[in-house]
Amino acid sequence: MTFVQVIDCKTSRLDDMNQLMDTWLERTNGKRTATHSVIGRDRSDASHVVEIVEFPSYEEAMRNSELAETDELFQEIVALCEEPPSFTDLDVVREDQLNTANARRYFEEGVNNRSYDTLRELCTPDYREHDPANPADPVDLENSIAAAAEMLEALQPVITVESELAEGDLVTLRWTSTATHNREYLGVEPTGRELTVSGHTTFRFREDKIAESWWNWDYFGLLVQLGIIEQ
Numbered sequence: 001m002t003f004v005q006v007i008d009c010k011t012s013r014l015d016d017m018n019q020l021m022d023t024w025l026e027r028t029n030g031k032r033t034a035t036h037s038v039i040g041r042d043r044s045d046a047s048h049v050v051e052i053v054e055f056p057s058y059e060e061a062m063r064n065s066e067l068a069e070t071d072e073l074f075q076e077i078v079a080l081c082e083e084p085p086s087f088t089d090l091d092v093v094r095e096d097q098l099n100t101a102n103a104r105r106y107f108e109e110g111v112n113n114r115s116y117d118t119l120r121e122l123c124t125p126d127y128r129e130h131d132p133a134n135p136a137d138p139v140d141l142e143n144s145i146a147a148a149a150e151m152l153e154a155l156q157p158v159i160t161v162e163s164e165l166a167e168g169d170l171v172t173l174r175w176t177s178t179a180t181h182n183r184e185y186l187g188v189e190p191t192g193r194e195l196t197v198s199g200h201t202t203f204r205f206r207e208d209k210i211a212e213s214w215w216n217w218d219y220f221g222l223l224v225q226l227g228i229i230e231q
Helices: 014-027 058-065 068-080 098-111 116-122 141-155 219-226
Strands: 003-010 036-041 048-055 086-091 123-130 158-167 170-180 194-206 209-217
Touching: 003 058, 014 036, 014 068, 048 058, 058 068, 058 086, 098 116, 098 158, 098 170, 098 194, 098 209, 116 123, 116 141, 123 141, 194 219
Parallel strands: 123 209
Antiparallel strands: 003 048, 003 086, 036 048, 158 170, 170 194, 194 209
Protein backbone atom coordinates (compact mmCIF):
# COMPACT_ATOMS: atom_id res chain seq x y z
CA MET A 1 0.00 0.00 0.00
CA THR A 2 1.37 3.41 -0.98
CA PHE A 3 2.44 5.50 2.01
CA VAL A 4 2.70 9.29 2.20
CA GLN A 5 4.35 11.42 4.86
CA VAL A 6 3.39 15.08 5.23
CA ILE A 7 5.89 17.34 7.02
CA ASP A 8 4.72 20.77 8.24
CA CYS A 9 7.19 23.38 9.36
CA LYS A 10 7.68 27.11 9.84
CA THR A 11 10.79 28.59 8.27
CA SER A 12 11.93 31.76 6.55
CA ARG A 13 14.92 29.92 5.08
CA LEU A 14 13.32 28.02 2.22
CA ASP A 15 16.37 28.45 -0.04
CA ASP A 16 18.56 26.81 2.59
CA MET A 17 16.03 23.97 2.92
CA ASN A 18 16.08 23.42 -0.83
CA GLN A 19 19.88 23.22 -0.75
CA LEU A 20 19.64 20.60 2.01
CA MET A 21 17.22 18.56 -0.11
CA ASP A 22 19.57 18.75 -3.11
CA THR A 23 22.44 17.48 -0.93
CA TRP A 24 20.30 14.67 0.48
CA LEU A 25 19.19 13.58 -3.00
CA GLU A 26 22.79 13.43 -4.15
CA ARG A 27 24.03 11.54 -1.10
CA THR A 28 21.19 8.99 -1.05
CA ASN A 29 21.22 8.22 -4.77
CA GLY A 30 20.73 4.46 -5.15
CA LYS A 31 19.79 4.04 -1.48
CA ARG A 32 16.63 6.04 -0.80
CA THR A 33 13.20 4.43 -1.11
CA ALA A 34 11.18 7.63 -1.56
CA THR A 35 9.60 7.79 -5.02
CA HIS A 36 8.17 11.31 -5.10
CA SER A 37 8.70 14.52 -3.14
CA VAL A 38 6.89 17.85 -3.33
CA ILE A 39 7.67 21.00 -1.32
CA GLY A 40 5.00 23.70 -1.20
CA ARG A 41 4.78 27.12 0.42
CA ASP A 42 1.54 28.50 1.83
CA ARG A 43 0.35 31.43 -0.28
CA SER A 44 -1.20 33.10 2.78
CA ASP A 45 1.83 32.51 5.03
CA ALA A 46 5.25 32.43 3.32
CA SER A 47 6.89 30.89 6.39
CA HIS A 48 4.56 27.87 6.33
CA VAL A 49 6.25 25.13 4.29
CA VAL A 50 4.87 21.65 3.62
CA GLU A 51 6.79 18.70 2.21
CA ILE A 52 4.92 15.66 0.90
CA VAL A 53 6.98 12.49 0.41
CA GLU A 54 5.64 9.33 -1.22
CA PHE A 55 6.88 5.76 -0.67
CA PRO A 56 5.81 2.40 -2.11
CA SER A 57 4.82 1.28 1.40
CA TYR A 58 5.17 2.09 5.11
CA GLU A 59 7.95 -0.49 5.37
CA GLU A 60 9.92 1.24 2.60
CA ALA A 61 9.44 4.57 4.39
CA MET A 62 10.92 3.06 7.55
CA ARG A 63 13.92 1.80 5.55
CA ASN A 64 14.38 5.30 4.21
CA SER A 65 14.22 6.85 7.68
CA GLU A 66 16.95 4.48 8.89
CA LEU A 67 19.47 5.92 6.43
CA ALA A 68 22.15 7.94 8.21
CA GLU A 69 21.76 10.65 5.58
CA THR A 70 18.03 10.95 6.35
CA ASP A 71 18.67 11.43 10.05
CA GLU A 72 21.29 14.09 9.30
CA LEU A 73 18.84 15.85 6.97
CA PHE A 74 16.16 15.85 9.64
CA GLN A 75 18.45 17.41 12.23
CA GLU A 76 19.51 20.13 9.79
CA ILE A 77 15.90 20.86 8.80
CA VAL A 78 14.90 21.18 12.47
CA ALA A 79 17.67 23.76 12.86
CA LEU A 80 16.15 25.79 10.02
CA CYS A 81 12.63 25.72 11.48
CA GLU A 82 11.21 28.29 13.86
CA GLU A 83 9.41 25.52 15.74
CA PRO A 84 9.56 21.71 15.70
CA PRO A 85 8.05 20.31 12.47
CA SER A 86 4.96 18.12 12.64
CA PHE A 87 4.51 14.82 10.81
CA THR A 88 1.37 13.19 9.42
CA ASP A 89 1.62 9.58 8.23
CA LEU A 90 -0.94 8.51 5.63
CA ASP A 91 -1.81 5.15 4.10
CA VAL A 92 -3.13 5.95 0.61
CA VAL A 93 -6.61 4.42 0.29
CA ARG A 94 -7.47 5.97 -3.10
CA GLU A 95 -5.37 7.50 -5.85
CA ASP A 96 -6.93 8.79 -9.06
CA GLN A 97 -4.87 9.84 -12.05
CA LEU A 98 -7.59 11.70 -13.92
CA ASN A 99 -5.45 12.67 -16.89
CA THR A 100 -4.27 9.07 -17.26
CA ALA A 101 -7.88 7.85 -17.28
CA ASN A 102 -8.73 10.25 -20.09
CA ALA A 103 -5.60 9.28 -22.02
CA ARG A 104 -6.62 5.61 -21.82
CA ARG A 105 -10.16 6.54 -22.86
CA TYR A 106 -8.73 8.17 -25.99
CA PHE A 107 -7.50 4.75 -27.10
CA GLU A 108 -9.96 2.36 -25.52
CA GLU A 109 -13.10 4.23 -26.53
CA GLY A 110 -12.12 6.79 -29.15
CA VAL A 111 -9.79 4.59 -31.22
CA ASN A 112 -10.90 1.03 -30.51
CA ASN A 113 -14.62 1.86 -30.82
CA ARG A 114 -14.08 4.35 -33.65
CA SER A 115 -15.92 6.97 -31.56
CA TYR A 116 -14.89 10.24 -33.17
CA ASP A 117 -17.25 12.21 -30.94
CA THR A 118 -15.28 10.88 -27.97
CA LEU A 119 -12.06 12.19 -29.51
CA ARG A 120 -13.70 15.61 -29.90
CA GLU A 121 -14.94 15.46 -26.31
CA LEU A 122 -11.52 14.59 -24.91
CA CYS A 123 -9.58 17.27 -26.85
CA THR A 124 -9.55 21.06 -26.65
CA PRO A 125 -10.86 23.03 -29.65
CA ASP A 126 -7.31 24.27 -30.33
CA TYR A 127 -5.78 20.78 -30.09
CA ARG A 128 -2.53 20.23 -32.01
CA GLU A 129 -1.07 16.86 -33.05
CA HIS A 130 2.54 16.10 -33.95
CA ASP A 131 3.25 12.92 -35.93
CA PRO A 132 6.33 12.30 -38.13
CA ALA A 133 4.16 10.02 -40.29
CA ASN A 134 1.96 12.97 -41.22
CA PRO A 135 3.53 15.39 -43.74
CA ALA A 136 1.50 18.22 -42.18
CA ASP A 137 2.83 18.97 -38.72
CA PRO A 138 1.13 19.99 -36.56
CA VAL A 139 -2.45 19.28 -37.52
CA ASP A 140 -5.61 20.56 -35.85
CA LEU A 141 -8.35 18.47 -34.26
CA GLU A 142 -10.59 17.92 -37.28
CA ASN A 143 -7.70 17.11 -39.61
CA SER A 144 -6.26 14.69 -37.07
CA ILE A 145 -9.64 12.93 -36.75
CA ALA A 146 -9.99 12.77 -40.55
CA ALA A 147 -6.55 11.17 -40.89
CA ALA A 148 -7.28 8.78 -38.04
CA ALA A 149 -10.67 7.81 -39.48
CA GLU A 150 -9.10 6.84 -42.80
CA MET A 151 -6.78 4.42 -41.03
CA LEU A 152 -9.27 3.18 -38.45
CA GLU A 153 -11.97 2.35 -40.96
CA ALA A 154 -9.54 0.54 -43.27
CA LEU A 155 -7.60 -1.40 -40.66
CA GLN A 156 -9.94 -1.45 -37.62
CA PRO A 157 -7.06 -1.63 -35.14
CA VAL A 158 -7.39 -2.57 -31.50
CA ILE A 159 -4.90 -0.80 -29.27
CA THR A 160 -3.67 -2.32 -26.02
CA VAL A 161 -1.99 0.02 -23.55
CA GLU A 162 1.13 -1.72 -22.25
CA SER A 163 2.31 0.89 -19.73
CA GLU A 164 1.77 4.48 -18.70
CA LEU A 165 3.70 7.31 -17.11
CA ALA A 166 2.24 10.58 -15.82
CA GLU A 167 4.08 13.69 -14.70
CA GLY A 168 2.54 17.12 -14.31
CA ASP A 169 0.28 17.84 -17.28
CA LEU A 170 1.89 15.10 -19.41
CA VAL A 171 0.81 11.47 -19.83
CA THR A 172 2.76 8.98 -21.94
CA LEU A 173 1.26 5.65 -22.97
CA ARG A 174 3.19 2.78 -24.56
CA TRP A 175 0.89 0.73 -26.75
CA THR A 176 0.59 -2.16 -29.20
CA SER A 177 -1.92 -2.23 -32.04
CA THR A 178 -3.27 -5.29 -33.87
CA ALA A 179 -5.28 -4.78 -37.05
CA THR A 180 -6.55 -6.41 -40.24
CA HIS A 181 -6.24 -4.86 -43.69
CA ASN A 182 -9.91 -5.15 -44.72
CA ARG A 183 -10.31 -2.02 -46.87
CA GLU A 184 -8.23 -0.02 -49.36
CA TYR A 185 -5.58 2.01 -47.57
CA LEU A 186 -2.76 4.15 -48.95
CA GLY A 187 -3.68 2.95 -52.43
CA VAL A 188 -3.36 -0.73 -51.49
CA GLU A 189 -6.39 -2.95 -52.03
CA PRO A 190 -7.48 -5.13 -49.08
CA THR A 191 -5.08 -7.99 -48.44
CA GLY A 192 -6.66 -9.48 -45.31
CA ARG A 193 -3.23 -9.39 -43.66
CA GLU A 194 -2.93 -9.27 -39.88
CA LEU A 195 -0.89 -6.24 -38.89
CA THR A 196 0.93 -5.41 -35.67
CA VAL A 197 2.59 -2.10 -34.82
CA SER A 198 3.75 -0.52 -31.59
CA GLY A 199 4.53 2.96 -30.40
CA HIS A 200 4.07 5.51 -27.66
CA THR A 201 2.06 8.70 -27.42
CA THR A 202 2.53 11.67 -25.11
CA PHE A 203 -0.51 13.81 -24.32
CA ARG A 204 -0.36 17.31 -22.82
CA PHE A 205 -3.45 18.17 -20.80
CA ARG A 206 -5.06 21.51 -20.07
CA GLU A 207 -8.01 21.61 -17.69
CA ASP A 208 -8.65 17.84 -18.03
CA LYS A 209 -8.61 17.92 -21.84
CA ILE A 210 -5.91 16.96 -24.32
CA ALA A 211 -4.39 20.12 -25.81
CA GLU A 212 -1.44 18.59 -27.67
CA SER A 213 -0.02 15.20 -28.56
CA TRP A 214 3.23 13.70 -29.87
CA TRP A 215 3.17 10.34 -31.66
CA ASN A 216 6.12 8.01 -32.17
CA TRP A 217 5.15 4.72 -33.77
CA ASP A 218 6.39 2.13 -36.27
CA TYR A 219 4.98 3.65 -39.47
CA PHE A 220 7.82 2.06 -41.47
CA GLY A 221 6.84 -1.36 -40.12
CA LEU A 222 3.24 -0.77 -41.18
CA LEU A 223 4.31 0.06 -44.73
CA VAL A 224 6.42 -3.10 -44.85
CA GLN A 225 3.51 -5.26 -43.65
CA LEU A 226 1.22 -3.69 -46.25
CA GLY A 227 3.76 -4.50 -48.97
CA ILE A 228 4.22 -0.84 -49.91
CA ILE A 229 7.97 -0.96 -49.32
CA GLU A 230 10.48 -3.76 -48.96
CA GLN A 231 12.43 -4.17 -45.79
